[in-house]
Structure formats: C-alpha cells, structure tokens
Amino acid sequence: MNSAFSTIDWAIFGVYFLLVIVSSVWLSRVKVKSSRDYFVSEKSLPMFAVAISVLATSQSAATFLGAPESSYSNNLTFVGFFFSALLAVIIVSKVLVPRFYEIGAITVYELLEKRYSPRAKRDAGMMFLVGRLFASGARLYIGALAVSMILFSDIAATHIIFAIIILMSGSLGYAYFGGIKSIIIADIVQVVIYIGAALFIIYHLFSALGGDFGLIYSTLEASDKLKIIDFSLSGSYNFWALISGLLLLNIAAYGLDQDMTQRILTCKDKNEGAKSLIVSILITIPTAFLFLVIGLLLYLFYQHPELSGFHSEINQNFAGEKIAIFMTYILNELPDGFKALATIGVVATTFTSTSSVLGAMSSVAVTDIYKPMFGGKSEKHYLKASRVGVLVSALLLSLMAILSYYWQRTSDIPLLDFALGVMVFAYAGLLGVYGVTLFTTRGNENSVRYALIGGFMTVLLLQPYITKALFDFDINFSLQIIIGTIVSFAIMMIGKNETE
DSSP states (O other), rough: OOSOHHHHHHHHHHHHHHHHHHHHHTTTTOOOSHHHHHHGGGGGGHHHHHHHHHHHHHHHHHHHHHHHHHHHHHHGGGHHHHHHHHHHHHHHHHTTTHHHHTTTTTEHHHHHEEHHHHHHHHHHHHHHHHHHHHHHHHHHHHHHHHHHHHHSSSHHHHHHHHHHHHHHHHHHHHHHTTTHHHHHHHHHHHHHHHHHHHHHHHHHHHTTTTTHHHHHHHHHHHHHHOOOOOOOOOOOOOOHHHHHHHOOOOOOOHHHHHHHHHTTTTTTSHHHHHHHHHHHOOOOOOHHHHHHHHHHHHHHHOOOHHOOOOOOOOOOOEETTTTOOHHHHHTTTTTTHHHHHHHEEEEHHHHHHHHHHHHHHHHHIIIIHHHHHHHHHHHHHHHHHHHHHHHHHHHHHHHHHHHHHHHHOOOOHHHHHHHTTTTTTHHHHHHHHHHHHHOOOOOOHHHHHEEEHHHHHHHHTHHHHHHHHHHHHOOOOHHHHHHHHHHHHHHHSOOOOTTO
C-alpha cells in the first residue's frame, strides 16, 4: 500500500499540530472562577457558537469513516437519521430544555434529584459515565486506528498507543484549562478544519471522475444511489425506524446525554438553548451530506471504471482487518498533500468528540457524584476537583481505547457498530426513567435504579450475538431501544411516588 506520508504531508500535518498547540496555549488563558463557570460558563455563550459545538460533538472518526461507507454500500437514506434528529430536538426543546433551565441545572440528571432524591441523580450519572466511557473510548480507538494506518502504514500496538496519546493530548489541551468555553471555541475551529478536509476530498474525487456533473448525477440515479426515503421494512434507516426507535435514540442523545446537553445549558436562557439545538441540526444535515457525497463518489470511482479509469482489484484488507472504503481510498489513492488533509480531518473529528466528552464526564462525576458526597467545600476546591475529573476521564478513555485494540481481536463484533450503538445501553433506561418523571406522578429512587438496570440488561439480551446464538434470529437496532425503553418505563411505573 502506498500509505506512507511524503515530506509535504508531514509538513502540512506539522503545521496543523503547531496550530493546535498555539490555540491550546491561547485558550488556556480563559479565566475560570468556579466549577459552574468551568462546566456551563455562567450561561453566557452565543447561541450560534453553541450550535456549532453541538454539531462538533455529534461527529467522530466513526462518522467521518462510517457515513461514506453507508452511501457507498447503500444510498442516501442515512441522511434521514438527521431529519429524525430534527424532530427529536424540537421535542427536546419544548419538553426538556425549559425544565433544565427552570432548576438552573449544570447536568441533566439534576432533574431526578428535584423529583426523587440525590441517589436517583447519582444512579443516572453513573449510567451515563459507564455508557460514555465505552462509547467514547471505542471512538477514540477508531480515530487512533486511522491515524496509525496513515502515519505508520501499520496498526502495531505501539503505534496505536502513540496515536491515542497524540489524540488525547490535543483533546486534553482544550478541555483542561478553560473548561466548556475553551472546548466550544476549539470545536468551532475543528469543525471548519474537517469540513474543509471533506471539501478537498470531494474536489479530488470529482476531478478523478472527469468533472462532468451531469454524467455523475445520471450514473448515480441509474444505479439507484440517490434514494433518500425508504418506506420498506428493511434497512437500518427506513422511514418506520426513523419515526420510532431512531427518534427515541435522538431524543436521548440530544436531551438526556450530558455530552450534548452540557452545551445547551451554556446559553443565557431556555429560548437561546432551544434555538441552539434546532440550528445545530440544520447545519448538521448539510455537513453529514458532504460525507455521504464522498461515499457516492467513491462508489463511482471503484465501481464505474469507465468514469475513473480504476481497473485494479479493490483491497479493503489492512493487517488482516477489513477497513472502511474511505480509509481504503485514503491509503491507496490520495496524492501527496491530500493524505495529510484526510488525516487532519480524522484528527479534528476525534478532537471535537473527545474534548467534549472529557468535560461532560467530569461535570457529571463532580456535580452529581462528588459534590453530594463531599459537600461544604470551597469553590476553589470544586474547580480543582473538576480539572482532576477531566484528567481522570482522559486516563480512563485512553485505557478503554487501548483495551478496544485487544478486544477487537478476540470478538466477532465489528468495533464500528459497537462505537455507534453502545450508548443505547444507557439510553433505553434513561428514556424510560425520564418518560415517567415528566409525564406521570409515579416512580421513586429505588425504581430509578431498577429501571436503569432493566433498560441496560434488556438491550444487552437483545444483542444479535445473543439472540442469534439462542433463538437464531436478530432484533434490529431500532426495535432494541423501543423494547428497552418500554421495560424501563414499566419498571418505573411500578414504583409508587413516596411523596404521595
């Protein structure tokens, strides 16, 4: 494989990291006076900046590589996931956001403390931390995997660990000193960088295909690659899944996951917070579409040699692993300079997703767990604890990423699927708990714990590697979260409100 960096690639990559270092030092000058300021910046950040940060948080190396894979193998129906997200954020902005601002929340799980008890808040926070550790650790590994392939032409353990250190160091530089304000400013910069990288790749592919837009469009249309809405019952992103299970997933992601909602809580009031959510989806849709376009152009490049002149065999194997088609293209086809831009795109998406989760995990650990256990301390103490929380989160995520390297080699579960879907384990329980909390008078602190566990275990038992072995059938992703939410909701309803 022609995957080694050239001199110009190393130069571009070096300039990028120099800018990362300079911007980290500059952002470290942000003044932070309290843990609240560290996590929600005293609710002073502009709506549009928050919207871009929400966009950045929703992206990762898994998205960077996975979206092109979806349109290459199928069509454009994946974009429906983001239209489902638009409906979800409208619901979240009307139902959840006003409640969070009403109680002056730093984390979304404080709502459970107001309704039930500090233990209920702590249990929900623990569920978030476990789910986010596995999901974000695996996503960090995917980013490191891509960086190692391109930089070192292999995926040796030492090179993977080195790539993880590179990615975590950059993410930590943004998250540690200035808190959420630094993270959001850095997110804006990184979003511009990885969208720019995507545009460069599209330009190169478009040129390689002859640059005839009419011919490219007609070939894609003839190949049925332009379908956006799928009314059949098959496929992961059919219409029925988008308005049921995937809608629930998006409600949980944008309303109950501290990684996303921490940004919303930095706006000055509930109206600005709600608006930032909706704007974030409106700019996420065209961003996601860019990566789907890359997948369509890759399809034409590899499957239509009359356009591209590519007549070789497609080799998606790398060190014994099957890799995404976009990564195959980056490793084999990109010329000098463009390879660095593609790598920077992967690094930028990993920086945004990782730096944001460091702040989110620390905010939950300190606000929902540490403060209730060790109350009465000074704000200086809690600010120091918040920064320690960021460091501990960075260490745990790095260890999870390293563990994923070895875990992947002993499991038949595709790591990409795991990284994209693992938060469903936490989401099902949270959806059931919040459904009862918001719309009924039932539930108590004990039922919160059992409902969270019940949702988690239900999704676990519905995984294909279990149902296939026991019953010889699969339950699709959308149905898993629906069933898990119903089980969690039912358990919550059993619990009598102890204040009645």
